[in-house]
Amino acid sequence: MAEEEIVLKGTKSIKEVVGRDQFVSKLGIIMATLGSAVGLGNIWKFPYQTGSNGGAAFILLYIISVLLIGIPVMVSELALGRTARANAVDTLKKLSPNKIPWWLVGAIGILSSFIIMAYYTEVAGWVMAYIFKSMGGGLLSTDPGVTSAAFTSLITQPVASLIWQAVDILLVTVIIVFGVSKGIENATKRLIPILLVLLLAVAIRSVTLPGSSQGIAFLLKPDFSKITAATILTAMGLAFFKLSIGMGVMITYGSYFRKDQDIPGTALQVAGSDLVIALLAGVAIFPAVFAYGFKPDAGASLLFNTIPAVFASMPLGNLFMVVFFILTYIASIGAQISLMEAVVTYIEEQFKLRRLWGSIITAVGMALVGSTAALSNSTLANFKILGLVPFDFFDVLSSNYLLPIGGFCLCIFVGWVWGKKNYLAAVTNEGALSNAWFSQALFYIIKFIAPVLVLVVLLNGLGVFHF
Ligand code: TRP
Numbered sequence: 001m002a003e004e005e006i007v008l009k010g011t012k013s014i015k016e017v018v019g020r021d022q023f024v025s026k027l028g029i030i031m032a033t034l035g036s037a038v039g040l041g042n043i044w045k046f047p048y049q050t051g052s053n054g055g056a057a058f059i060l061l062y063i064i065s066v067l068l069i070g071i072p073v074m075v076s077e078l079a080l081g082r083t084a085r086a087n088a089v090d091t092l093k094k095l096s097p098n099k100i101p102w103w104l105v106g107a108i109g110i111l112s113s114f115i116i117m118a119y120y121t122e123v124a125g126w127v128m129a130y131i132f133k134s135m136g137g138g139l140l141s142t143d144p145g146v147t148s149a150a151f152t153s154l155i156t157q158p159v160a161s162l163i164w165q166a167v168d169i170l171l172v173t174v175i176i177v178f179g180v181s182k183g184i185e186n187a188t189k190r191l192i193p194i195l196l197v198l199l200l201a202v203a204i205r206s207v208t209l210p211g212s213s214q215g216i217a218f219l220l221k222p223d224f225s226k227i228t229a230a231t232i233l234t235a236m237g238l239a240f241f242k243l244s245i246g247m248g249v250m251i252t253y254g255s256y257f258r259k260d261q262d263i264p265g266t267a268l269q270v271a272g273s274d275l276v277i278a279l280l281a282g283v284a285i286f287p288a289v290f291a292y293g294f295k296p297d298a299g300a301s302l303l304f305n306t307i308p309a310v311f312a313s314m315p316l317g318n319l320f321m322v323v324f325f326i327l328t329y330i331a332s333i334g335a336q337i338s339l340m341e342a343v344v345t346y347i348e349e350q351f352k353l354r355r356l357w358g359s360i361i362t363a364v365g366m367a368l369v370g371s372t373a374a375l376s377n378s379t380l381a382n383f384k385i386l387g388l389v390p391f392d393f394f395d396v397l398s399s400n401y402l403l404p405i406g407g408f409c410l411c412i413f414v415g416w417v418w419g420k421k422n423y424l425a426a427v428t429n430e431g432a433l434s435n436a437w438f439s440q441a442l443f444y445i446i447k448f449i450a451p452v453l454v455l456v457v458l459l460n461g462l463g464v465f466h467f
Contacts, residue, residue, distance in 0.1 A: 051298065053234060112406065199280050
């Protein structure tokens with residue numbers, strides 16, 4: 001009997017059977033992995049970057065990036081993790097045949113988790129605050145001047161910012177403490193369907209508004225004059241962030257995959273569904289933005305300044321506003337879990353600690369690093385690292401530097417060190433799956449195409465090109 005079936009019959013816990021917690025069902029694996037990909041990236045980053053970069057043309061570039069970098073790198077990370085069944089650092093240690101310290105790639109990944117979580121938890125905290133503010137009717141103004149004043153007053157209060165962030169970290173930690181199958185898999189399996197239903201409701205509201213067609217055209221009609229080298233590079237950076245790749249989060253999740261899971265199939269489903277959710281968010285936002293004559297290119301504050309004013313303009317707007325911020329928060333949970341899990345597993349396995357202690361240590365560490373981002377608009381507004389406040393520094397450092405560096409190293413490791421034989425054995429389940437053709441193609445992309453593309457993103461992030 002397969003180990004998973006013994007567990008499903010309820011005789012033993014998965015940990016007792018395989019010695020390490022892992023995901024139980026195939027659908028659960030897809031939901032957990034999708035839960036990591038879907039996040040503030042879909043509802044905050046993707047829309048504001050699409051809005052600032054001309055709409056459909058940017059989306060097209062993003063889709064190409066997902067195909068040429070996103071899916072191949074995701075498959076590689078998952079395959080590495082499942083083969084080694086260990087945290088990101090140990091996975092690279094175990095699979096590396098030579099003395100080159102490839103594990104550093106995993107170590108940089110663990111570090112990146114702290115850095116992304118530092119500002120991610122702050123944005124999630126604002127979203128949580130917005131749920132309550134909109135419930136109280138406090139954001140109900142059609143004047144973006146008023147809504148942006150409300151946003152400014154939120155982010156410039158140091159104590160409130162710290163508290164919202166702490167509440168958010170606490171919530172994520174509680175799910176993590178329950179473990180891989182009972183915590184992560186269980187939570188994401190329930191949250192993703194709720195997210196979909198709520199998002200669909202807002203999207204339907206948005207497209208049925210009079211005057212929404214301009215927003216739909218913005219999403220569907222590519223204007224190729226908007227494409228510059230910088231736009232291409234932004235789209236590739238977004239693909240990394242969106243699919244949670246380049247730093248070992250997917251290695252960690254892969255280490256919990258069932259041995260009969262179809263990895264390329266899972267990656268395709270996850271990347272495809274994630275794209276649908278990002279596009280749905282675009283459909284929920286842009287038709288309404290255009291219907292009421294707002295500008296799509298407000299940048300990072302689109303979610304917090306423009307969107308409340310847009311909702312305030314429509315019938316039943318306050319209800320939809322509350323729903324929108326609830327679904328945004330729900331989306332952020334699965335992503336935060338995955339960022340935290342990569343660190344917790346490492347600490348657990350490295351220092352032989354119980355999960356509870358690994359989780360507490362990670363949560364406290366994240367709250368400490370995160371507090372610098374939370375205070376970026378108040379107490380630390382004048383504290384600059386390389387000319388940026390901590391919040392922006394963390395965002396730029398992770399998206400422009402650490403994720404592409406990690407992604408590039410992973411491509412080289414898989415394509416040139418781990419090699420074709422090991423790779424194909426892992427992604428075809430030792431030949432049990434009939435995906436040889438697709439797997440071969442993915443391997444050549446990982447070996448030759450993806451690293452070159454990623455290197456271009458990286459060099460751009462380092463400021464080598466001046467567009
Ligand atoms: N993909 C998530 C989002 O779109 C963010 C995220 C979660 C992430 N885990 C990650 C980004 C690992 C980079 C690496 O919001």
